[in-house]
Amino acid sequence: MPQAIAYLNGRFLPINEARVPIEDRGYQFADGVYEVILVQRGKPFRLHDHLKRLQRSASEVRIPLPESLETLEQIVLEGIRRAGYESQLVYIQVTRGVAPREHLPPPHLKPTLVLTFREFEPLPQRLYDEGVALLTYPEIRWLRCDIKTILLLPNVLAKMEAVDQGFFDALFVLESGEITESTAAAFGVIRRDTVVLPPLGPRILPSITRSLLYQVAPRAGLRVVEQPLFVRDLAQVDEAFLASTTKHVLPVVRVDRQVIGSGKPGPATRRLLEAFLAFLDQELGG
Ligand SMILES: Cc1ncc(COP(=O)(O)O)c(C=O)c1O
Known part of the structure; x- marks a missing residue:
């Protein structure tokens, strides 16, 4: 057993x-x-x-x-x-x-x-079908989030607050409004055929899932660029997503009260997820 x-x-x-x-x-x-x-x-x-x-x-x-x-x-x-x-x-x-x-x-x-x-218990399919909502939360973590340390109290507090308020998770945001990442996932947006990721640096974990998007996105007809992302930009993006080992690529349909795109998981995120799952399958010899 x-x-x-x-x-x-x-x-x-x-x-x-x-x-x-x-x-x-x-x-x-x-x-x-x-x-x-x-x-x-x-x-x-x-x-x-x-x-x-x-x-x-x-x-x-x-x-x-x-x-x-x-x-x-x-x-x-x-x-x-x-x-x-x-x-x-x-x-x-x-x-x-x-x-x-x-x-x-x-x-x-x-x-x-x-x-x-x-x-491993995957997230419920419903979350992929409907997308998730994120709560913006002040970036109270330290300046070496590029290191994967067990010092996760800020992440725990942010997640608790988000769930208390009925959100799926929290999105860390600097005082300037610049987005870093979620409590346990990378964040990205899609504008037309372009995936936009916040630049890596001391504020962001170099996510392995995110790094694979460079290989996977072209198979979904998308290109990838790195650009600082601000909360105010979210009104102009078509789609948004979280990326991590346990979530793969999970559609985000709202941040605070800002609806992303149509408010439903978009076609590009769906293609990106499908391409990612196909890549995973291929790597594991499926
Ligand atoms: C803060 C943070 N960012 C990003 C990620 C995603 O990283 P990976 O794709 O390597 O799982 C994680 C994963 O747990 C995380 O804790």
Whole structure:
């Protein structure tokens, strides 16, 4: 029987039995980095890209990866096999390690490596058919959102506020009105045959799904450009979407009270999603 499992510092075990000491710096300081990888038909999608990003995140926060990328790949593949679900989400987290609570970590700390392997539940089809609404929310995150750290309290608060107000999610916006991204997804808009993405930089995670749009969009008859996007621009765009590992390409039909385009998922976003799913299928040997 498939089951949710964990891997903790060298050992696979049932997820409910995995324990990390209370003085782990991930728990006390959010001192760690992570990745989320989609598995379909038992195969990980873009595993290498995720492991490279994990390596970069760890290096940017000066946490030595406890295993080589080759070993991490083997652990991921073995975990997927043991968990046994066709569709899974693999979570990888590396924290700086366990030590008495001092801001300055002791030298040569051993990082804590945790993975979980759970069944993946896709979003309800209704959200793709009807599109979702986003609430703009002040960009209160730090200036290194390009690093995938476990420091996600601003994202949690923004998501809670959005859901409290009846929205699907929040869209982070700078004081100038410039849009960065959602709490757990890249944001983009479509004008005629052009996908417009906010330029990458310290405010935005280099999303792997987003990076694949450069390959996928031409197959949907679209080109991709990077340009700063402001909330005021949304009145003039035809379509908008979120892009992430778990959402693929999800239509956005309203931001606050601003209806996007026709207020329904548009044809270009639908083609982009279809082209993305075809690409995923092709990569996993479907
Ligand atoms: C803040 C943020 N931006 C963007 C993304 C999308 O990244 P990816 O496409 O690599 O899943 C995520 C994914 O969780 C995220 O947390």
